[in-house]
Amino acid sequence: MEKNPLQIQQITAHDYTSAPFEMVILPLGSLESHGGHMPLGTDALTAAILAEEVAAQIPGAAVLPVVPYGVSEHYRDFPFTISLRFETEIAIIKDILESLYREGIRRVFILNGHDGNIAPIEVAARSFKVAHPDIRIVSLGAWWETIGPLLPDDFFEIWNGLGHGGEGEMSIGLALFEELCQPEHAKGRVPDLPEIGEVKWCFSEITDCGATGDPTKGSREKGLIMKKTLVNAIVAMLTRLNEKNWHYER
Known part of the structure; x- marks a missing residue:
């Protein structure tokens, strides 16, 4: 295996003390059904790959191993679901933040790939920030919502x-790990949900x-555009934060 210096799990203590990183990216995923057409680890794979793409463009950034499990009980009626409790996910995130803080890291970007992790991220990150005001934490809780306004209005065909x-998740999956996808088994349902409120x-x-949605409309071409657009947006955000030394006042 060729060492990837962006991946914290691959470097040695000597590597780190010789060239310490200043910012850590924490990718969060899940293990659950994504239909017959996408791998069970879709959320983890997406978060991990995007995190490395971002780190490659941010000086002094490195990526933690992805947390491969999340809060997935709401998907348990479909195989194969491995879920953490909310309390467990919150504790994992807080423990990781505590470890990073002990190691002197004061800049953390949490890149989430799974809807069930959004609430635990909020609880863990907010409470840790209050306890340690000098740490800087930025999170992207739902990349699939962030990407929409960054793309042309007619980019997606369904929902x-x-x-x-x-469509969106299938597209980015085909761009990031096409060999693990099986588009011949793609099917989904567009639910009739209220326009306001959250069921x-x-x-x-x-x-x-x-x-849900329509994965048959997904394509690698769309996914490559999505990846580039999303990575560029995240890199621009982190670059601006670095330029301001992660201070938020105008």
Whole structure:
């Protein structure tokens, strides 16, 4: 294996003391069904690959190993779901932040790939920030929502590209790990959800095939554009923060 200096798990203590990194990216994922067309680790794979793409363009940044499990109980009616409790996910994130803080890291970017992790990130990061005001934490909780406004209005064909294993996620999966996808098995359902408010569903209430949206409209070409657009946006955000020394006042 050729060493990748961006991956913290691959470097030695000597490497780190010789060239310490200043910012850490923490990718978070899950292990759950994404229909018959995407791998169970889609969220973890997406977060990990995007994190490395970002780190490659940010001087002094490095990537932690992805946390491969998340809060996935709402997907448990479809195989194969491994879920953490909310309390466990919160504790994992806080423990990682505590370890980073002990090591002298004061800049952390959390790149999340899974909807069930959004609430635990908020609880863990907010409470840790209050306890340690000198740390700087930025998170991207839902890249699939962030990407929409960055793309042309007519970029997606169905449901604004949304959906668990839908058009957008299928597209970025084909761009990042095409060899693990099986588009010949792609199918999904577009649920009839209210325009305002947020239904707290179990996934089997809104789909019978383990996916929502329309993955048949996904393509590698769309995914490559999505990847470039999203990575560029994150890099621009982190670059600006670095230029301001992660201070937020105008």
